[in-house]
Amino acid sequence: xxxxxxxxxxxxxxxxxxxxxxxxxxxxxxxxxxxxxxxxxxxxxxxxxxxxxxxxxxxxxxxxxxxxxxxxxxxxxxxxxxxxxxxxxxxxxxxxxxxxxxxxxxxxxxxxxxxxxxxxxxxxxxxxxxxxxxxxxxxxxxxxxxxxxxxxxxxxxxxxxxxxxxxxxxxxxxxxxxxxxxxxxxxxxxxxxxxxxxxxxxxxxxxxxxxxxxxxxxxxxxxxxxxxxxxxxxxxxxxxxxxxxxxxxxxxxxxxxxxxxxxxxxxxxxxxxxxxxxxxxxxxxxxxxxxxxxxxxxxxxxxxxxxxxxxxxxxxxxxxxxxxxxxxxxxxxxxxxxxxxxxxxxxxxxxxxxxxxxxxxxxxxxxxxxxxxxxxx
Amino acid sequence: xxxxxxxxxxxxxxxxxxxxxxxxxxxxxxxxxxxxxxxxxxxxxxxxxxxxxxxxxxxxxxxxxxxxxxxxxxxxxxxxxxxxxxxxxxxxxxxxxxxxxxxxxxxxxxxxxxxxxxxxxxxxxxxxxxxxxxxxxxxxxxxxxxxxxxxxxxxxxxxxxxxxxxxxxxxxxxxxxxxxxxxxxxxxxxxxxxxxxxxxxxxxxxxxxxxxxxxxxxxxxxxxxxxxxxxxxxxxxxxxxxxxxxxxxxxxxxxxxxxxxxxxxxxxxxxxxxxxxxxxxxxxxxxxxxxxxxxxxxxxxxxxxxxxxxxxxxxxxxxxxxxxxxxxxxxxxxxxxxxxxxxxxxxxxxxxxxxxxxxxxxxxxxxxxxxxxxxxxxxxxxxx
Numbered sequence: 001x002x003x004x005x006x007x008x009x010x011x012x013x014x015x016x017x018x019x020x021x022x023x024x025x026x027x028x029x030x031x032x033x034x035x036x037x038x039x040x041x042x043x044x045x046x047x048x049x050x051x052x053x054x055x056x057x058x059x060x061x062x063x064x065x066x067x068x069x070x071x072x073x074x075x076x077x078x079x080x081x082x083x084x085x086x087x088x089x090x091x092x093x094x095x096x097x098x099x100x101x102x103x104x105x106x107x108x109x110x111x112x113x114x115x116x117x118x119x120x121x122x123x124x125x126x127x128x129x130x131x132x133x134x135x136x137x138x139x140x141x142x143x144x145x146x147x148x149x150x151x152x153x154x155x156x157x158x159x160x161x162x163x164x165x166x167x168x169x170x171x172x173x174x175x176x177x178x179x180x181x182x183x184x185x186x187x188x189x190x191x192x193x194x195x196x197x198x199x200x201x202x203x204x205x206x207x208x209x210x211x212x213x214x215x216x217x218x219x220x221x222x223x224x225x226x227x228x229x230x231x232x233x234x235x236x237x238x239x240x241x242x243x244x245x246x247x248x249x250x251x252x253x254x255x256x257x258x259x260x261x262x263x264x265x266x267x268x269x270x271x272x273x274x275x276x277x278x279x280x281x282x283x284x285x286x287x288x289x290x291x292x293x294x295x296x297x298x299x300x301x302x303x304x305x306x307x308x309x310x311x312x313x314x315x316x317x318x319x320x321x322x323x324x325x326x327x328x329x330x331x332x333x334x335x336x337x338x339x340x341x342x343x344x345x346x347x348x349x350x351x352x353x354x355x356x357x358x359x360x361x362x363x364x365x366x367x368x369x370x371x372x373x374x375x376x377x
Numbered sequence: 378x379x380x381x382x383x384x385x386x387x388x389x390x391x392x393x394x395x396x397x398x399x400x401x402x403x404x405x406x407x408x409x410x411x412x413x414x415x416x417x418x419x420x421x422x423x424x425x426x427x428x429x430x431x432x433x434x435x436x437x438x439x440x441x442x443x444x445x446x447x448x449x450x451x452x453x454x455x456x457x458x459x460x461x462x463x464x465x466x467x468x469x470x471x472x473x474x475x476x477x478x479x480x481x482x483x484x485x486x487x488x489x490x491x492x493x494x495x496x497x498x499x500x501x502x503x504x505x506x507x508x509x510x511x512x513x514x515x516x517x518x519x520x521x522x523x524x525x526x527x528x529x530x531x532x533x534x535x536x537x538x539x540x541x542x543x544x545x546x547x548x549x550x551x552x553x554x555x556x557x558x559x560x561x562x563x564x565x566x567x568x569x570x571x572x573x574x575x576x577x578x579x580x581x582x583x584x585x586x587x588x589x590x591x592x593x594x595x596x597x598x599x600x601x602x603x604x605x606x607x608x609x610x611x612x613x614x615x616x617x618x619x620x621x622x623x624x625x626x627x628x629x630x631x632x633x634x635x636x637x638x639x640x641x642x643x644x645x646x647x648x649x650x651x652x653x654x655x656x657x658x659x660x661x662x663x664x665x666x667x668x669x670x671x672x673x674x675x676x677x678x679x680x681x682x683x684x685x686x687x688x689x690x691x692x693x694x695x696x697x698x699x700x701x702x703x704x705x706x707x708x709x710x711x712x713x714x715x716x717x718x719x720x721x722x723x724x725x726x727x728x729x730x731x732x733x734x735x736x737x738x739x740x741x742x743x744x745x746x747x748x749x750x751x752x753x754x755x756x757x758x759x760x761x
Contacts, residue, residue, distance in 0.1 A: 001379070001381070001674070001677065002378060002379045002380075002681070003378055003380070003674040003675050004378065004678045004679075004682070253756075257756050257757070260758060261758065271752075271758035272758065272759040272760070272761060274745070274748075274749065274761070276758075277748065277749065277752035277753075277758050278745065278748040278749075278752065280752055280756055280758065281748035281752040281756070282695075282748065284692075284752075284756060285695050285696070285751065288672060289665070289668035289669075289671075289672055289692065292668055292671035292674070293664070293667060293671055295671070295675075296674075299380070314660075314663070314664040314667055314668070317664060318665075318668065363657060366660035366661060366664070367653070367657065367660070369663060370657065370659060373636075373659075373660070
């Protein structure tokens with residue numbers, strides 16, 4: 001029994017933290033997040049060289065061949081300073097191709113995603129729909145040896161800079177009739193529009209398909225049979241967002257604890273007062289707890305454990321709630337300066353709004369936990 | 378990460394399961410006195426009573442992982458307790474094993490293991506609850522005896538106990554260390570001058586009592602540890618596992634019962650369990666319970682590596698406090714207008730549950746005390 005990280009994983013964490021401390025401390029983050037692209041191509045290239053972009057890509061395709069637990073380590077660290085980069089998006093696209101793509105698709109895309117020469121993303125969510133199988137409504141119409149896609153995706157991570165999109169669409173009226181198609185930047189009929197977020201460190205886009213053509217050999221698996229691959233992708237996405245949220249929430253807690261130790265009122269650091277101390281203790285309880293759930297969920301994903309879905313949803317629901325609370329309490333405990341653009345704690349409040357909703361809000365995931373419990377009986 | 382058990386651990390789990398299969402066939406009445414006597418004899422024979430204690434004092438010498446496995450399997454099967462001397466096994470025995478004289482060990486440990494009589498713990502006082510170190514119950518040395526005067530409160534099962542482990546003041550608190558001047562005594566409850574007055578709790582029962590000491594004479598040989606060492610004596614504990622596994626299994630079972638209640642209760646013509654709000658609250662409970670389990674596994678990993686566990690175990694205490702309160706509350710809410718009736722649904726078991734949480738929520742440190750502990754010892758915020 002060992003619910004801890006290996007020495008290699010601890011080293012990986014140190015390496016990532018050192019890199020980010022040196023290249024992208026919090027004061028740099030806002031500069032990096034500046035328009036137009038919202039991330040640093042130079043740092044992106046270095047991350048590729050360090051092997052972090054290909055962490056979960058098989059060695060045969062230029063990656064490190066590691067798993068979700070290893071990815072969690074990296075995402076926690078990039079989350080800690082809200083480091084802006086298409087790492088999350090690219091990793092998810094790579095995972096979908098790794099898990100469901102043909103040998104040819106893997107050989108074509110994985111090496112480029114691993115070294116950073118291509119940026120990938122996934123387009124699943126649609127306006128007004130839940131991020132799940134039933135919510136995929138973007139229509140595919142049969143067209144010779146391929147499909148014509150018409151419809152719109154929203155909240156596509158780093159869509160504006162993506163070279164490759166994994167798009168979920170409907171191939172028929174049956175509940176499971178969905179496909180995952182690979183669409184390249186610049187494809188005819190593809191309109192990508194950046195949708196500015198209140199959180200400048202996170203870029204999302206609206207993606208419209210006006211008759212975009214996807215050939216059969218650009219589908220991940222067979223048409224109409226992608227439901228299991230989509231379910232897996234959504235679990236990986238929810239887990240990855242939660243991993244980032246661990247680091248982010250710890251970052252917000254650290255900022256607020258430091259402030260509470262330094263700020264003096266009524267002749268004492270405010271961190272001595274229980275009205276300040278107790279919410280901070282609650283933050284710690286919550287972060288440690290959804291962290292434990294997520295670690296186990298990641299291990300389950302790596303080992304094909306049937307409990308994976310339940311634990312991903314528990315972790316995501318808890319994290320979404322807790323980080324939102326931490327964002328609000330963090331700003332409040334900072335008092336007036338928490339409201340200023342200058343202080344960093346407000347960045348967490350903004351990020352928490354994204355993290356709570358991304359790939360399913362707490363209600364969505366609690367509903368799933370309740371359903372999986374009933375089904376398990 | 379690796380959640381596999383070693384072959385030896387698997388073998389131990391199989392041994393526990395086989396024993397439970399044999400002892401607890403379906404339909405066993407675990408409240409039957411004849412069964413219970415046989416159960417206690419058998420588990421004592423297997424050395425599962427005092428399983429974490431060293432073998433040389435009569436314990437089981439169980440490793441941390443074996444303790445976890447045993448507790449988990451027992452809890453899953455709703456097995457009766459291992460041993461009958463609850464406070465003795467939990468608190469008194471470990472203190473005697475670590476600080477007791479040879480004579481004290483021989484006198485008390487076998488009786489605790491055999492469950493011959495009950496022990497109670499005299500720690501809290503009317504004026505010393507969360508701030509326990511401020512205790513005032515006084516012992517003055519008079520030749521070969523200490524003369525004890527003062528009062529204890531919240532003493533669980535005092536009315537049925539033969540002995541009490543008592544914290545008394547034998548000197549003033551230190552300037553820097555308020556834990557100085559406290560001494561631990563072992564006192565027989567029928568000593569002249571002791572009066573026990575049960576306290577009725579809000580559920581109507583009386584499990585704890587006030588205990589008054591009026592010139593109670595205690596032989597010096599019944600002092601546990603040195604004079605002034607009382608605080609260490611009682612906070613020390615043997616290396617028992619800290620995975621929360623027994624609490625988690627108990628809460629999961631309670632959750633199953635709550636789901637069953639929601640399934641069989643009807644509101645507006647349909648089962649309450651179909652209500653989205655109720656479903657989400659139950660899912661939230663499950664999430665917190667599983668978080669406790671996984672937190673516990675992380676604590677356990679650190680314990681197995683020999684790292685010290687400190688204030689972080691307060692995390693699970695806070696979760697449990699919240700769960701005990703909220704699960705009982707939801708149960709009564711599900712029952713609607715009958716929620717406040719004493720015995721209308723399920724013989725009143727949910728009402729008893731909803732009125733009993735203070736035992737675990739307040740006993741052993743209130744939630745706000747746990748938050749102070751985390752804030753000061755983990756987050757490094759200044760002390761009050």
